[in-house]
Amino acid sequence: MMSRSRWIVIIVTAAIYAVVMATAAAKLLNPYWLQIFQFACIMTISALGLNVIYGYTGQFSLGHAAFYGIGAYTSALITKSWAIGAASFPIALIAGVLAAAVVGFLIGLPILRLRSDYLGIATLGFGIIVKVLFDNADAVLPTLGGSRGMTGIAHYTTFTWVYLLAIGTVLLVRNFVYSSSGRACISVREDEIAAEAIGINTTKYKTLGFVMGCALGGLAGGLYAHLYTFLHPMNIDFLKSFDVLLIVVLGGLGSISGTVVAACAWTLLLEGLRVVLPSEILDWRLVIYPLLLIVVMLLRPQGLFGGLEFKFLKPGAKS
Amino acid sequence: MAYFVQQLINGLQLGFVYALIALGYTMVYGIVRLINFAHGDVFMVGAYLGFYAITRAHMPFPLAILVAMAGCAVLGVVIERIAYKPLRTAPRIAALITAIGVSLFIEYFTSLRFVFGPNYLAYPQPIRIVNYNLGGVSITSIQIVVFAVATALLIFLQLFVQKTKTGMAMRAVSFDRDTARLMGINVDWIISITFAIGSALAAAGGVLYGMAYPQINPFMGIMPGLKAFVAAVLGGIGVIPGAMIGALILGVVEVLAAAFVSSTMRDVFAFGILILVLLVKPTGILGGPSQEKV
Numbered sequence: 271m272m273s274r275s276r277w278i279v280i281i282v283t284a285a286i287y288a289v290v291m292a293t294a295a296a297k298l299l300n301p302y303w304l305q306i307f308q309f310a311c312i313m314t315i316s317a318l319g320l321n322v323i324y325g326y327t328g329q330f331s332l333g334h335a336a337f338y339g340i341g342a343y344t345s346a347l348i349t350k351s352w353a354i355g356a357a358s359f360p361i362a363l364i365a366g367v368l369a370a371a372v373v374g375f376l377i378g379l380p381i382l383r384l385r386s387d388y389l390g391i392a393t394l395g396f397g398i399i400v401k402v403l404f405d406n407a408d409a410v411l412p413t414l415g416g417s418r419g420m421t422g423i424a425h426y427t428t429f430t431w432v433y434l435l436a437i438g439t440v441l442l443v444r445n446f447v448y449s450s451s452g453r454a455c456i457s458v459r460e461d462e463i464a465a466e467a468i469g470i471n472t473t474k475y476k477t478l479g480f481v482m483g484c485a486l487g488g489l490a491g492g493l494y495a496h497l498y499t500f501l502h503p504m505n506i507d508f509l510k511s512f513d514v515l516l517i518v519v520l521g522g523l524g525s526i527s528g529t530v531v532a533a534c535a536w537t538l539l540l541e542g543l544r545v546v547l548p549s550e551i552l553d554w555r556l557v558i559y560p561l562l563l564i565v566v567m568l569l570r571p572q573g574l575f576g577g578l579e580f581k582f583l584k585p586g587a588k589s
Numbered sequence: 590m591a592y593f594v595q596q597l598i599n600g601l602q603l604g605f606v607y608a609l610i611a612l613g614y615t616m617v618y619g620i621v622r623l624i625n626f627a628h629g630d631v632f633m634v635g636a637y638l639g640f641y642a643i644t645r646a647h648m649p650f651p652l653a654i655l656v657a658m659a660g661c662a663v664l665g666v667v668i669e670r671i672a673y674k675p676l677r678t679a680p681r682i683a684a685l686i687t688a689i690g691v692s693l694f695i696e697y698f699t700s701l702r703f704v705f706g707p708n709y710l711a712y713p714q715p716i717r718i719v720n721y722n723l724g725g726v727s728i729t730s731i732q733i734v735v736f737a738v739a740t741a742l743l744i745f746l747q748l749f750v751q752k753t754k755t756g757m758a759m760r761a762v763s764f765d766r767d768t769a770r771l772m773g774i775n776v777d778w779i780i781s782i783t784f785a786i787g788s789a790l791a792a793a794g795g796v797l798y799g800m801a802y803p804q805i806n807p808f809m810g811i812m813p814g815l816k817a818f819v820a821a822v823l824g825g826i827g828v829i830p831g832a833m834i835g836a837l838i839l840g841v842v843e844v845l846a847a848a849f850v851s852s853t854m855r856d857v858f859a860f861g862i863l864i865l866v867l868l869v870k871p872t873g874i875l876g877g878p879s880q881e882k883v
Contacts (some may be wrong), residue, residue, distance in 0.1 A: 375772065380657070380868055381864065381867075383867070383868075383871065384867055384868075384871050385871070387618075387622075387624060387822075387826070388867055388871055388872070389824065390624075391624075391818070391819065391822045391863070391867075392863065392864050392867050393820065395860035395861075395863045395864050396860070396864065398815075398856055398860050399857050399860050399861060399864075402853070402854060402856045402857050403857065405853060406851075406853055406854065413807070417853075442608045458782070461710075470849075493641065509811075512689050515686070515689075516686060516689065519682050519686050520686070523682070524678075552698075553700075553701055553702070553840065554701070556693065556697040557697045557698050557701070557797045559688075559693070560690040560691070560693035560694035560697070561690070561694060563686065563687070563689075563690035563693075564672055564690040565682050567676070567686050568672075568675050568676065571676055571679030571680060571681070571683035572679070572680065579763070582771060
């Protein structure tokens, strides 16, 4: 027996999907905004990944865009060089996820020994190295395009894909966080020494959280590549890692609801300012945005949701 | 061999500029445990202030650098008061996010046409460029000025922190803020002074950078700022001599990698050495053992 509130959530989720699809089909929603909505879902997936790493496992990562990029380039390389049409898309997405996860595992094992800011700067360095390697990748694989960018990626990403995968990611993260592994990750965040003292294998859970977050970043990257059909190393430079971090912190560390709301709000706000501002002060868009960021942070240092969660995202909560 | 020495000198030139920025990072981090991402943009503002002092006000070079330093000292204190001070008791990540916000704000605000404008500007040469040839290795008058100014400022800073009463208070606050407050140290004042000195040094770095690599734009601070932060971490963040050593190592490694391997791969070496050093010594070259609370 499902509770009534759960039914409401399912109906609302389906209704959003139906409204977007219907308005897009009826040409009420122009393709540009449809693309923005898809990008919001992609940012949600990527930010949920970072929330697992930083919000729940407490490992400060400033290199999230690198894993996003690894997923994006891997999947784009597969759909581009393996000409079997749209059927290659799911396979390419899975390959992107696996590539990001494997690289996350290999780099995570040595550097997760570092703590807090040192880990942050090491992951930041890793992210920049990955970006420079993609800048020079055309020397090895001309398809990747190097610093000229990778063109001609098929447009496979649709709203259905990103919406379903975003919902799937929310469910995955929710179930993970409330599983025994997830609780072990949270204990590492709260106090690594105490966690170790009660017999939690901290290395294992740090790596688990990190790899899972990187995999989600890779998934988001694969979707991004097939949405915009063009990839450039600038898309994955360290400032993009900051964007994801901003979303996670603005939403509130360790809150799925916060990350989802902040990812959508952030994407829509940045684009919305483009529409709202008169053209003569459009230059001010990127001046207003950091000011808003500072004001929100000064008013709510713990983030919008600050550890709170919508009820339906908590298992066993009476509703 | 002469080519190697030549590149070594070029590397040291870059390293000294990094050192001036890195000191601000490391001092601020030592005192408030904040990665001040806006620091690279203060460096940029310093370069522009020097630019306008030389081109518009026709000031001589030493005066221009002082004007830039004074202007940025004020800017640093204003940033601290508005964006960081209210968050001193909040989770540390909140201040980091406002630092990113301040950084973006400075970059895009100064890109507006009525401020600095978005275009690249050619930096004036305030001193005559002379090439001195020492046994096959050439060293320019600009390099000599960079070395001299940077070394003088570094020595001044070291003396200030080690010998004066304010310097002692800074070390006390960095060691334990609450105890320092109990001992009658005005912590807010010391933090402001730290931001002022750090920003002034970054401004000097900005003017020297503009002279040595004569092109400036509002986004020029991002990469040097980041590299300087890496240098500070490499040397052991919070340790002043560490920042200098880290910066010199980073500058030399970067230039040598560009000269002998590939100029597009220089960042791979710069950040690769950071990761390697951290893996061997997680708190940097001169960093003390990290404290573990139980």
